[in-house]
């Protein structure tokens with residue numbers, strides 16, 4: 001049965017789209033493993049993990065069971081004045097798995113909200129230290145941290161939404177995007193601009209926020225771990241907090257459980273989301289250290305000022321617990337290193353095509369960067385025709401498949417990209 005596409009087109013907003021001139025949508029009626037079933041009967045191999053989230057694939061019996069069992073106990077209770085086992089279990093796991101020192105957990109409803117929470121923590125911390133002038137943020141260009149106002153203000157100032165909202169979003173400090181590729185020798189000059197910005201402005205800066213190692217939605221760029229290690233040293237030297245936004249990179253995607261591990265650092269504040277629930281539902285977390293938490297709570301407010309209605313939702317926490325158990329049980333290192341090898345074998349040779357600027361692979365992330373933007377409607381239709389779900393943006397055709405993907409699936413995804421380049 002076909003979905004009601006005309007209602008969809010007339011009444012429903014999709015991400016970053018027009019309601020008067022929307023691109024076509026594809027109706028999915030079921031999803032299982034790494035497959036999406038369209039209402040046309042066509043089955044697609046998923047190359048997106050529903051935006052970094054569905055690491056175990058769809059309709060997983062273990063996750064389904066966790067959700068079902070929790071729903072029979074309680075789907076939700078307020079977190080104000082109440083606690084429950086799923087939240088306690090999840091926060092224990094997060095404290096144990098994340099870099100040492102991140103012991104205090106705030107459960108938020110989405111990635112963007114966890115970034116808002118991180119920025120508020122940084123500001124409240126400096127207030128508690130009687131340094132109220134430290135309320136600016138420092139970040140790099142080509143970053144992406146979410147769509148809410150404070151998160152937007154630290155996204156890339158050009159390809160982000162600054163021009164649309166420039167009267168209402170605060171002005172922060174931006175350094176150039178890291179210019180030191182992941183797999184080339186580190187050139188110390190790439191950190192110089194950041195050091196200068198810190199030197200000149202640290203008295204106003206509360207925190208430096210960055211996506212560790214992989215800049216995701218702002219350009220799919222991979223930078224050198226030494227850059228991140230240097231940022232940790234510089235932020236300590238200039239008394240600026242370091243916020244690592246691991247919403248996209250967390251839970252194994254880059255080949256480490258958390259991308260901060262590439263540099264062996266502990267940030268002051270860490271944001272998690274996306275794959276946290278294995279892609280089942282929205283949940284995010286902001287972790288911080290004892291020092292920051294104690295500071296905030298000794299400050300003027302005496303509390304941290306945030307508390308969403310659905311904070312610590314038991315269904316989401318139960319699925320997150322099951323997803324983390326599955327990740328550890330499934331030997332994610334092997335899954336990710338296999339996918340990396342298959343992506344390298346099939347994607348890196350595509351660099352020879354005239355239209356291609358650069359191909360790169362890290363962990364279970366594969367990127368083909370073209371010289372010019374792709375025509376979205378045509379390329380989407382072409383990929384669906386080929387039996388794959390790949391959603392490019394701008395000049396970037398990229399893959400971040402579920403960890404359960406088999407070699408033949410990765411080959412099929414890469415071959416579809418190759419066919420597009422040939423056509």
Ligand SMILES: *Cc1c(COP(=O)(O)O)cnc(C)c1O
Nearest residue numbers: 110111112144145146216247248
């Ligand atoms: C997706 C993403 C966000 C925003 O998360 P939402 O759940 O979409 O609000 C923030 N930071 C990074 C790095 C992301 O990839």
